[in-house]
Amino acid sequence: MSKSVFYHAGCPVCISAEHDIIELIGKDNVDIVHFGEDNSRINEAENAGVKSVPALVTPNGNVLHINFGASMEAVKG
């Protein structure tokens, strides 16, 4: 099984959700992408269907938008 990918932008809601996701599914099962550290992956996230962060893209490609930290527009701004 390929990994899930958790996209976030460092906002408090994001960090809280990151901790929860790691606790729930295990840190070996998820790639964490922080747009503040690697904004080159914003396009990848949008192509996957990510509309806001934090969001988890599952191994089968579904997007789970978790709570609401920031829109992708805000992330790019």
Next chain:
Amino acid sequence: MSKSVFYHAGCPVCISAEHDIIELIGKDNVDIVHFGEDNSRINEAENAGVKSVPALVTPNGNVLHINFGASMEAVKG
């Protein structure tokens, strides 16, 4: 570790998220509560901080609102 609780209301967004959550964390690690089958647990969910469904309440009590299926008001209506 106590289980997570996944609250939903049978909407398409809920069912899709239910499948994803079960795949991600394992069905033995989550209690599934369907308000259409057991509306006595709506109060419990609201007390836990659930504002909309589907939502996952983690073992440490954090609420992860996942995508958006329906508000709790709609669930009660």
